[in-house]
Amino acid sequence: MLDNDSGNRLGFISQKIVRHRGESQRADSDYVAEECPVALVFNDISHAVMMATPKDLREFAVGFSLTEGIVQKPSEIFELEVMEGCAGIEVRMTISQKSFFELKAKRRALAGRTGCGVCGIESLELLDLCPGKIAAYPEKVMPSASVIERASHSLPGFQSLMHVTGGVHAAAWCSAEGEIIKVFEDVGRHNGLDKLIGFLALQGVEMRNGFVFMSSRASYELVRKVARMNIPMLATISAPTSLAIEIARMAGVSLVSFCRKDGFVEYVV
Structure with missing residues (x-):
């Protein structure tokens, strides 16, 4: 059973500032998006440290575990605990022995590589660029x-943290008709997507019946995560990269970008 500790904060903090306009200035305060290290720990072994907004961390940890292939379904996570420390936050998970054995094997393969991490055929294969x-x-x-217009028109109304801070990305789950069902926000676009996917998985949502809409560019990481969860379409407000297009083509994911109220660009897969 997963516990109910989501590790939630507001996601923003107050900051003293000085506002400048022309030659004048005045002391003021404003809100900025919160960002801190979040360590993901599996069976007492730290696997990754992500810089993330410390909000909805239960969903984040589950989504990360799924999209990175550490577990295949939420039921393989037996326990989850969010622990705050002076240097950041730890999300401690207990996963099935099968999943943990496969994770350790992957870690051994990574530890055996040297150099920059993207040089050589073997290192490239470890990037999982062939979904x-x-x-x-x-x-x-x-x-x-009509579908893209509906999602584009509605998204700003769901971006509460963006309205307060002006500095986070949004990941939205939309119905096939473009209705926005749920939105998660984070300083990292991939973190926002992991939070969204974690939520959908925990709720048992059938992910083939909708699509993801992101307030960011389309990077290869986003497409790979969407493909791993069998989500049929990824839509983004900004441009895709060439690798994002290529991975979408290999996986059969519909990729649309430059999504606005008056149109979008479809990349043929």
């Missing part, structure tokens, strides 16, 4: 002007 095809659905979610 498998997503499942073939009888009725695949397809991009249309």
Whole structure:
């Protein structure tokens, strides 16, 4: 059973500032997005430290575990505890022995590599740049002007942390008709996506019946995470990278970017 500790804070803090306008200035205060180290610990072994907004950390840890292939389903996480320390936050998870054995094998492979981490064929293979095809659905979610317009028009109303700080990304789950169902925010776009996917998995949402809409560019990490969860479409406000397009093509994920109220760009996969 997962506990109910989400490690939630507000996601922003107050900061003293000086506002400048022309030659004048005045002391004031403002809110900034909170960012801190979040260590993800599996069976007492620290696997990764992410810089993230310390909000919705239960969903973040579950989503990260799924999108990085550490577990295949939430039920393989037996316990989850969020612990705050002076240097950051630890999310401690107990996972199944099978998942932990596979994680240790992967860690040994990573430890055996040297250099910059992207040099050489073996290192490139470790980046997991060749995702498998997503499942073939009888009725695949397809991009249309009305669907993208509906999501684009609605998203700002769900970005509460963005309104306060002006400095976070949003990851939204949308129905096939473009209705926004749930939104998570974070200083890191991939963290926001992990939070969203963790939530969907914990709620048992059928991810083939909708799409992800991001308030960011489309990076290869986002496409890879979406593909791993068999989500049929990723839509983003800003541009994609060439690698994001290539991975979407290999996985069969519909990728649309430059999503606005008056149109979008579809990258043929």
